[in-house]
Amino acid sequence: MRPSSRSLPPGRPPRRPTPPGTGPPRRAPHRVPVRAAGPTQGAVPDPLPPPEPVAEAPAPGRNRRRLLLAALAVVGVAVLVVEGIALARTIGSQESARRDVATPLQAPADLPVEGSLVLSRIRADGTVEVTQWIRSTEDITELSVAAPDVGVGADGVSVTGARLVAADGTSLADDLTVTAEPRVVGLESPTTMVRATYVLRGAAEQSGTVRGRVLARAVALDLSFPAQAGPTVVVVAAAGDGVVRNLACANAQSSVALLRPCGTPDGTRWRVRLPPAGRGDVVAAQVDVS
């Protein structure tokens, strides 16, 4: 606990009592000399000129008190400043500590022990909000990521806000640039689980035939690592009061790429479990948005 300003010593150190006989010699008191009579001894001397008026000097005790108060005020301000700086530093260090101590990821229940999980939400404006998980029993040291090549417009599919987080909660990449050209993201430290969050634009189109219907030709990035195993669970939902009507899957490696019905309804959502061999399948979703 920091001492309060009141307990701080005054500007003048306290006087210590001195033992008898050891102190400094006492000075003779100052005596005002008496004017001696001169040759005109016996004559009445000239009167002294009247003293000039001067401001009354404060008593020595009051002066000391004022000095003490002023000193206390200065010291008090200094203390407040110091405490303020210390407090700011403390807050800053706590915030820094918060950033440094990342929260470990909590794996969702649907994420396979080894495999991946895609949670996609189709918005009314046609954008697709995605949270994608990968988990492995082996260390993941690099990731391959690419945007799906199913763009409905001339610009293809764009990805915004792409962020990768490792199992221990540390950020692997922030606002990652993702294009249709696959890129490899190397990880400084290996991890066994990665969470990717991002938004796809250009992957879905509004139907010109049925009002309120959106066809999402893709619901996720191509995200993988070399030793990836296990199934991929894809869960597609519609934002707000929307309803997913069906899912369709296509072999991305096939030159024909025919869509086939896949998945099952789950309330207003649909889900499909792609086997390891079908992990690269493209999943399309038909959605009636609110």
Next chain:
Amino acid sequence: MSVRLPSGIWVPVAAAGVGNGGVLGVPEDVDRAGWWRGGARLGDPFGATLIAGHVDSTDQGLGAFAELLGVRPGQQVRVRSKHLEQVFTIRSRRLVPGRELRDVPQVFSVRGERRLTLVTCAPPYEPSRGGYQNLAVVTATPVGDAERRRR
């Protein structure tokens, strides 16, 4: 009217006529099907009840009737009208060349045994030749008589 496919999905069905060239006027909404007005109705003792739907659409994706491409004999289909309901068992699924129903009269004739025929387009898809080149025709026969719907 509505029809429940083997997957359990109910597909709304609207009455449809035949346009010029014998093309059945199937609803544009791929999640709806069309029932040919000229065919047999629920409760009729003979003939075919014809219901057709789009397999897919360029801007809607897969249609509800895309499921027909993978149905198997023995699976059940349920048809429901305003007052009646009847269960049918799938007997066959076959590909018929061509995109016009007039090429396959047995699909829609009111003669012959009581049956349900479900139709959709089937691959291959050739844009230069007008799209899908085949029809998938699923034929089902009634399990029992049509019954009054339980409310």
